[in-house]
């Protein structure tokens with residue numbers, strides 16, 4: 001049977017890392033697409049030349065021609081620009097919206113059956129626009145942010161508790177911005193919720209609050225350190241986890257920016273919610289119950305995303 005085909009739209013920092021990871025894991029044959037002539041070809045050849053040492057047979061092709069993504073099973077979109085220190089993700093909206101239009105049309109015309117994972121920021125508004133521009137079914141278009149934000153939360157928690165990352169679960173919901181909602185009650189160490197761990201004296205409420213805030217600021221922390229761009233290793237790993245769940249029909253329960261149609265009280269927009277990802281794409285949204293405080297934070301986050309969606313409609317009238 002032919003290997004699955006994975007198209008990576010954008011061959012920058014995340015795109016290159018995605019290609020490397022997809023090849024190392026032999027998830028499928030990789031096509032790297034970018035508008036910068038030479039970049040996708042150079043990265044594809046460089047990674048392919050690591051194949052003999054790593055022992056993978058997956059093929060890699062770099063291209064500036066959308067025709068080469070034809071028939072892709074998965075498309076992961078990182079095309080656009082990242083932020084620099086002093087910028088918010090929302091500052092990227094105008095420039096990246098134009099990129100989403102070109103990418104959406106490219107996917108629509110060449111890979112209409114793909115499962116599409118958008119990474120480009122500001123994430124929730126960009127995935128909303130990408131779905132509109134591509135016209136693909138909403139269950140086949142989603143955004144990656146929650147897996148990354150939850151991984152950051154898990155990393156900070158595991159370090160604080162001095163336990164294995166494997167035993168820490170976490171859910172970060174809402175929009176991928178300053179208003180994201182790390183769900184303390186639904187995050188656990190081996191099933192024991194974080195509030196219980198505070199009661200048990202494993203940490204203090206102040207320390208937990210600081211970890212929640214560090215999680216919210218996780219992207220900005222890396223931007224401040226790198227200075228030339230934003231995080232790319234963990235974002236790529238997170239999207240690969242989602243792509244693998246789809247390709248292997250794993251039915252993984254992962255937070256993703258998914259199209260909500262009344263889910264968690266949200267209608268007609270994309271926002272971070274717990275989902276089940278399998279061969280059907282976003283197969284289910286878990287309509288978890290939020291308490292009053294969580295609901296308030298989630299509503300604030302949804303409102304922030306709604307504002308960005310309205311801004312998109314103001315810029316491109318075909319979206320209105």
Ligand SMILES: NC(=O)C1=CN([C@@H]2O[C@H](COP(=O)(O)OP(=O)(O)OC[C@H]3O[C@@H](n4cnc5c(N)ncnc54)[C@H](O)[C@@H]3O)[C@@H](O)[C@H]2O)C=CC1
Nearest residue numbers: 010011012013014034035036079080081082119120121235
């Ligand atoms: N959702 C999330 O959790 C995260 C999102 N991001 C976002 O991901 C995006 C990509 O980040 P990086 O890979 O670090 O940026 P990068 O600048 O390294 O790569 C972006 C690539 O997109 C290409 N590009 C620009 N316009 C294009 C078009 N019309 N068609 C195809 N390719 C095009 C550029 O030539 C460049 O190679 C940024 O918007 C960033 O903010 C970054 C980290 C996490």
Ligand SMILES: O=C([O-])CC(=O)C(=O)O
Nearest residue numbers: 083089121219220230231
């Ligand atoms: O912070 C940024 O600009 C990139 C991003 O979304 C993240 O790393 O979470």
